[in-house]
Structure formats: C-alpha cells, structure tokens
Amino acid sequence: MSGHFRHAMPYGAQLQDDGRTRFRLWAPDADQVELVFEESTHAMSALDDGWHECVRQAPPGTRYRYRIRPELCVPDPASRLQQDGDVHGASVVVDPAAYPWQHADWRGRPWHEAVLYELHVGACGGFRGVQATLPRLQALGITAIELMPIAQFPGRRNWGYDGVLPFAPAAADGTPDELKALIDAAHGLGLMVILDVVYNHFGPDGNYLGEYAAAFFRSEGPGTPWGAAIDVALPQVGDFFVHNALYWLEEYRFDGLRLDAVHALHDPAWLLSLAARVRAAMSGRQVHLILENEANQAHLLGSGRFDAQWNDDFHNALHVLLTGESAGYYGAYADDPMGKLVRCLGEGFAWQGEPMRGKPRGEPSGDLSPLCFIHFLQNHDQIGNRALGERLTSLCEPAVLEAACALLLLAPPVPMLFMGEEWGSRTPFLYFTDHQTEALRDAVREGRRKEFAEFESYGQAETLPDPNAASTFERSRLDPHDAASPEGLARLTLVRQLLAQRQRHLAPHLQHAQAMGAFALGKRALHASWRLGGAVLCIYCNLGDTPAAIDVTPTAGTQWLHGNPAAIAAFRAGRLPPACTLVFLEPSA
DSSP states (O other), X not given: OOSOOOOOOSSEEEXXXXXXXXXXXXXXXXXXXXXEESSOEEEOEEOGGGEEEEEEOOOTTOEEEEEEETTEEEXXXXXXXXXXXXXXXXXXXXXXTOSOOSOTTOOOOOGGGOOEEEEOTGGGTHHHHHHHHHHHHHHHTOOEEEEOOOEEOSSSOOOSTTOXXXXXXXXXXXXHHHHHHHHHHHHHTTXXXXXXXXXXXOOSSSOOHHHHXXXXXXXXXXXXXXXXXXXXXXXXXXXXXXXXHHHHHHTSOOSEEEETTGGGGOOHHHHHHHHHHHHHHTTTSOOEEEEOOTTOOGGGBSTTSBOEEEOHHHHHHHHHHHHOOOSGGGGGGTTOHHHHHHHHHHHSOSOSSSEETTEEOOOOOTTSOGGGEEEESOOHHHHHTSTTOOOGXXXXXXXXXXXXXXXXXXXXXXXXXXXXXXXXXXXXXXXXXXXXXXXXXXXHXXXXXXXXXXXXGGXXXXXXXXXXXXXXXXXXXXXXXXXGSHHHHHHHHHHHHHHHHIIIIIGGGGGGOEEEEEEESSSSEEEEEEEETTEEXXXXXXXXXXXXXXXXOOOTTOEEEEOOHHHHHHHHTTEEOSSEEEEEEEEOO
16 A cells, blocks of 8 residues: 555645646635735636636645635635634645655554543644653553544634634644654554544634635524534535545544534434445545434444444433532433433433433434443543533542443443543643634633533632633643652553453453343442353442442352452452442353
8 A cells, every 4th residue: 555645625725646736616605716826816717516716836835815805815615734823814735645654554443442532632732742642542551542623723722623624734733744643653553543523513713614605504494502504415515524524534544533513413314424435435444433412313323334422321420420410411310310320331322212301312222232332431521611620530539430430441332531531630621712802702701601600619700710811721731740649650550450351351242242231229339231252241330438239149250350359259248349340251141
C-alpha cells in the first residue's frame, strides 16, 4: 500500500494531476462567485445545480477566499486549513499526500478489543502533546483514544462543538501533518484513534453558509438546541457530511467516528445511508462508527450499521447511585436507579419505548450484543456540564468509586475512560470558549449563570467560572504529577490490572457474549452474568455501605478475575461486602 493518502471530494481546493488546483463551491443563492487570491481575483464558472468552479495555478500554501458579493468574502466551507486558525479569514491550499505515512499497512483492530479513552486535544497539549502520552496509554491497556471535535472553531480554545469548518483541523491544536503524525504513531503502538464529529449544527461564529446556501438548513420542522437544523436529506448537504466522514477516515486514517447528538438530525434514513457508504468505501479496513443518540434507536445498531452507542442510561443510573444527585436529567433515574442500572447490564437501554417525561423513548435492545453499548462513569459532558466541573473523585468515596470502576472495566460492554480518570484526577473539566465578540461572550456567560441558578449548592451564580476566561481553560488542563501521588499510583495499578484481565479473559470471547440476566440485590447491590465462550462471567457489585446478602456457592472450577481474599471469603459465607465488586468465571453448564 502507498504511504500517501488523500480523499477525492467535489468540494473545496483539490490538487490536480497537471499541477493546477480546482476550486469548487456550492452556492445556489449566489449569482456570481469569484475566487480571491492575495494578489488576484478570478471569476468562477457557474455550473448546474448551484455549483461554481475555477481551475488555477495554486500550489500548496496558496491562500484563497470566495467573494459572494462585493462586500462579502468567505472562507471555503471545505477548507483543509485556515490561515492562523481564523474562521473569517483565508483558507489555505493543502497537499493531502505530502505526509509520508510510516504505518501505511495498518488495518485497524476489531471492535471487541476496544477500550476507549476520551480526551480533549487542547487540554492535553495539542496534537504533539497527545502523541507524547500514547506509550503510557498503551501500557495501561487502552486500545483506542477518542478525540473531542477538532474542526476549526473561533479563537484559541473551545470544547470543539462550536466548529464551523468541518474539514480543517483546529490550528490551535497543531498542523494537519502533526495530526497525521499523532495517528501514525498511535498505529505504530497498536492503538486506534476515533474522532468525534458534529453533523447536527454549526457554531455561532464563522458559519457563512446561510449567506449563499440557505437550503443547507431546514426551514421547517424541529430545530436543535444550538441553532438551525441541518437538512441532511438534501443530497448536496447530506453528501457534504458523507465526504467529511470519508475524508477523516481516508486522508487522516482515523479508525472510526463518533457522531455527536444524531437525534438532532431527525433523519435516521440518512444515518443508515452514511453507514452503508462508509462501510463500502472502507471494506479493506476495520473502521468503527459510534453514535450519541438520546432517542435510543436500537435499529441503528449492529448488523453492519453503527457499531455502538454511548449508553447515557448506564451512566445516569450509576451516577445517581454513586452521588445521590437527582437534579436535572438525573431526576428520571432517581426513583429506581438500581432497577435501571441492571436493565442496562442485562438488556442495553433502560428505556425501550416506555414514557420518559411524558414521551416514549427508545426501542427494544435486548437482542443486541453487549458490544453495541459504550459504558462510562464519566465523560466530557457529564463532568464539564456541571457548574464547577467536578469529577467523581470529588463526589463519592474512593472505595465505592473503585467498585464502580471494576464493574465498568470487567463487564462486556465497551468501557470508556475520560482523561485523567485512570489515576483518579481531581482536576476539574470546565466549559471553556474563546468567543471573539463581546455579545457572544456575554451570551455564553449569562446562559451558564441562568442554567445553574437553581442549584443552591453551587452558591452565587457570580462565582461560576467564566467560560471565556483563559484561566478556565488552564484550570482544565491535566497535571500529570497527580498520577505520581500514592493515590494516583494505586488507581493506575488497579486500572492496569483490570484491563489486563479484560484483554486476557473477556476480549477473545466478546463477539459472541450473551447476557444471561441482571438482578438487584437490594437497593445498592447487583448481580449480572453473561455467557462467555465456554464459561459464565459473573459480576457481583455492592455500592452501598452495608453488606448485601447473597445465596450462591462458587464451584471448584471458579476462576477469580477480581476481588481480595477477605472479600472472597465473605462472599463464600453469603455476604457481599460494602463498596466491593467481585468478578469471576464459572464453567458453563
């Protein structure tokens, strides 16, 4: 296989075999479009269906924009790179095949080996900083890192969900070649790299599509919490995002994509079409597609469609058990969190068509593989959307959190850790932005204050961190020295041991794992089991502060995967100790 990769797409600046560059823009609302270089301007030819095209001598590094009206020049919506990261400025011609890949023969890893690690690139030191952490993560037992969105956003810091140029890696994180070097290095270590992509909305600053392609957005029907809904059912729009998916997979060689909040797209048919087109194009590689989907649409998962979905039900039910919190969306889980947790372990979703807040939610999921669900104790949303960005290490006792960690890492669903979780980091992960206008800064600041004004425990709204302050971002950066503390080293040792057990005893059999049931043992303890090859995987977890009574006798062939001798002895005597998870394999009957 060649060590040079590129994705051919009908948009943007494409280098041609004759050395020239073809520029193409879909601008159905523009009567005339001009291609603007730094020292010259060229009329673009109007093609059918709103397309405009121009072919010129423009080597890599050439800066360009499109003039839509005499007073309006815009960047290329398919820009591969923005000069200085300016979402209002010039786009830059890039040679996508210039990077010499060192691991061009990488084909990926199977999904049943996945252990995900979500991180924010900027908070980890940019693409180079993330690359430097790869050997440590690989030694820990991580098999895939998942990057929060990196599409070009306004300013120097952002969670990534305010991106407006979806093909351009954010300049604040590094150059396109530095991103490729990160992925190349990951592949050399046997690590997959997953990218979080946003196809349901654009950020509030720097999106010019409405100025020349109003049809890009839906004029009727439901919108989104973040602005106008995108009309992916329109072929030119839907194809734009299909090409974006293929671009990241082919040109950057990502191993998969996590699609943000697909329920806000309101178009399951397009999602299935996207999956089919990606599968067809990536037939020679193992590429994985992940959903975030509040609608719990089980029919989108498995059978060559989407590999898995973030299972918020698992997190929310477990969070209520760990913290006792019931505000906001946790309220829907507060009446029976253990019942909802065991349903997640035994059947996938907690809601499978039953009403939630007065509306039916979800579809039956009991026939899906456990690998169709990604479980987590924490992620960027569940930490960062708290007013003060606290992690679970600040909200519950260490022993209880360790018990939950063992449940997460040794249950068959795909586990995910959030950066720093592996050593019990107490560094907050706050909501941060760098909006360039005072109006947007004020709107975001006031929005956060209103959102949390009802929560008395957070104190006065004025004490909330200002999302636009540079200090808010700096406070969210990990301090790796925390990992060297006695507590950090102990947690790292635990996670490393659990992941080693997962890869040795679970991973070889997870493709055919079958849930055998999950049951509550009182209000704060549970038992769950899965058929796993020629054995049965059994998990007993007690998140309470008193022992739970059990009625089970391990056989002579029991193989213990997790549990200290004292806890195992108590278990044999009919008691599951508090703040304890025991995991073992029994021979299958």
